[in-house]
Amino acid sequence: MDRFFTHSATTHGITVRVAVSFLPDRSRADSARWFWSYHIRIENHSDSAVQLLTRHWVITDGRGGVHQVDGEGVVGEQPVILPGKSHDYVSGCPLTTPTGRMEGVYRMMRDDDELIAVEIPRFPLVAPAVAD
Incomplete structure (x- = not known):
């Protein structure tokens, strides 16, 4: 696994990898606002193309x-991910x-019209000042 992506889960042959970064320049502790970016990679290791239709986040x-x-979708897209892509x-x-x-x-x-639910792994959001 790529070391950049520290969290992953595989469901139905689809692997979701997550890398999270705290953004100090967008965060203001004095205003009770902390901000993170997260990079998601969705890998299709199945034999079927899949199209991402919806997302459900629990924050x-x-x-x-x-x-x-x-x-x-995600960020305005409903991507089709071919096998191996x-x-x-x-x-x-x-x-x-x-x-x-x-x-x-x-x-x-899936390309056979089967709807599947694919897990997005749980990942922590931790500002560095409280990491210890």
Whole structure:
């Protein structure tokens, strides 16, 4: 596995890898705003093309507050990923606490019209000042 991607999960032959970065230049502790970017790589190791239709995120802040996000595709796209290929995108997440976590599910359609749920692995959001 690429060392850049520190979290991964495989479901139905689809591997989702995540790399997360804290963005100090977009964060302001005095305003209770912390911001992370995350890079997702979706790899198709199955024998079937898949199209990413929807996403479901569960975002939990450091106080245990849960925010759920549902939407079509990712960053405005509903990519088709052929066998042996991958799709990358980058997005971001603000929190009002310096720690939290994200996890979720992609809903995908295989080329045989089967709908599948693909796990997005849980990954921590930790601002460096509170990492210890």
